[in-house]
Amino acid sequence: MSKIAVLGYGVVGSGVVELFYKNKESILKKIGKDADIKYILDIRDFSDSPYKDKFTKDINDIVNDDEVTMVAECMGGATFAYDFVKACLMSGKNVSTSNKELVAKKGAELLAIAKDKNCNFFFEASVGGAIPIIRPLHKCLAANEITQIAGILNGTTNFILGKMINDNMDFDTALKMAQQLGYAEKDPTADVEGHDACRKICILSSLITGKHIYPESVYTKGITDITLKDVKLAGKFGAAIKLIASVRKLADGKIIPMVSPTLVTYDNLISRVDDVFNAVMVCGDGIDRALFYGRGAGKLPTASAVLGDVIEQLKTEGRGTDTAQTWVDCDNSEIVADYKNAECRMYFRVSGASDIRPENIEIIEDADELVFVTQKISFAEADKLEASITSNGGKVEAKLPVLDI
């Protein structure tokens, strides 16, 4: 009998317990042997819960119980969760986590402990919620040289942008609505400033390079500056503004990870991803491109991903084999190139008196303001163009990359 412990009985943790018991019969059939949840760790009181006998407030109950071979961490944050996951791995228990902050900040260390202790550290749920992306990327697509990944990795901002695009709602009103619906936190900083998406692109970047890419190495810009005006002008150009987290591999092997509001043209499926859904496009030399789409957050969707890891572990009783494509710590300056070298088309909205008209631009509007999209240029060249417009008496009101994938 395999025993499972669930750390945290919040949205995701309670979802793990609910989905496990809902589908227990078929889950056990897939595992091929008996299994049950033995502990649920939470500091709060759940004496009314049907699972009240499983609750503990003491992580040592779990760490010291040899029957427990699999731990599902659903607490969030990188303080207690870090301590507890570390303790579980140190005692040779396999861990699955939905905690992107933990993986993005401490992945290399935890993966090293798992390797050392010959156990597995899984994190399918940490990127894209329900969407299978970690396992497909490091198993199904293992024959590819991955050249680029780009996608919508934060549902909250996609909901807000969707309201702006489809319902003509301004940013503040859309944010308020997202908060009322429970899609955004009271303090929405982590979502709207792009930090959440940043953590997820760190994880994907680490997976494709084998080196831990830290959040501080990622150029990150949120959506708080996005105006309804730009949303409409993007539409006129034939694109939707989405918060895109991306990483591209350069010819010298370095990467540029980035989070930025980005124009996505309508011929790209990512532009059609609405509501709180996420989508990730992966480009490789074998596959050309593949897209993965689904619910990026929520109780049962995230629980589905955590339990997928749990089932895999209990079924195969794999010992460190599944994380063989792991990553190691590294000096990020050796692998992450300056984002200013990244090249793409750029959207400009310019007010004021400047008469600068770069060659080969596509003009979207030329009335009170000049709105155009450049040919492919680097972020550095875009900055230069902005400087010359400014010194020419103009003001760049908006400057956004266009997704070239």
Place this chain on the structure above:
Amino acid sequence: MSKIAVLGYGVVGSGVVELFYKNKESILKKIGKDADIKYILDIRDFSDSPYKDKFTKDINDIVNDDEVTMVAECMGGATFAYDFVKACLMSGKNVSTSNKELVAKKGAELLAIAKDKNCNFFFEASVGGAIPIIRPLHKCLAANEITQIAGILNGTTNFILGKMINDNMDFDTALKMAQQLGYAEKDPTADVEGHDACRKICILSSLITGKHIYPESVYTKGITDITLKDVKLAGKFGAAIKLIASVRKLADGKIIPMVSPTLVTYDNLISRVDDVFNAVMVCGDGIDRALFYGRGAGKLPTASAVLGDVIEQLKTEGRGTDTAQTWVDCDNSEIVADYKNAECRMYFRVSGASDIRPENIEIIEDADELVFVTQKISFAEADKLEASITSNGGKVEAKLPVLDI
């Protein structure tokens, strides 16, 4: 040193060899040990090939070589491929195949042999080409009760329908173009009549039920009847006509697998899938819905999927664990329900004198012909409606389901 044999040096087989050597360094790193292709089986002469020393015309060279632990079958068909795969599995070798006909017709038997011989029979490449779908479905989504799958599983027909939708081309001209571009065979029957998509939905249906679902159990209708007129009227309704392969689970546990041209409304990403791309939507009680999109065929995309299996096997040296969610033979009449019970909205185009106007229909056009979409009805009820229209002096020129997912 792990030794690999590739059966068949056609489009896919040569792609497997090409991609393996192109990315050999990173592939070996992922496997974690040395590996090489030792044999390529093909009856043709490749004495000019850089791999000429690896060619053999005799399957026994492979079967009798204990060094070979992994076989990639890329021959196609269910005659020689069946004999050879069976022989390899019987001798305890792990096999990966891209051959949907083989898996759809002989899967249960081959999986049983693999189980008996404690080896793995992989077939990620058999559905959706480059798209990771088999492994995500039976690993990442293992905690879900899968309720429905629907998607575009044949690139050739999607190309043809795309030309009709976007370029106003009639079926015959579009088919000719597909043949000229190498997307369609000289004899396009397997594609345009839906047989290819049928094999793939058989494989997915077998995966989610654990029972072998045979092609003969699947209601299969191709796209040869689709007219430009219907394509345009579907557009007016806000939908694209796509060849949809689907399976739905009923409350009693039975399933209805089906292949049919289907109206897909624009709010569904599947409607936006153009060219030869494939896309599969999977619905489950945990995830709600997830979509997988990519190249459904082609040399390197299919090779990528085959090699993903090869890498997985050589890395983990798994022994039958990976196919634990396998399927067994069964009397299909016990598990497949009559497709006439399937319910969805139905598109009708009616000519002639009938004055039948069912209640609650959405009328798309009411001129020379009456074109409408019904509320949700069963295929049986749609047949009844057609009969009453016919007996009323009308003629049903087209009758197509609308995707409700």
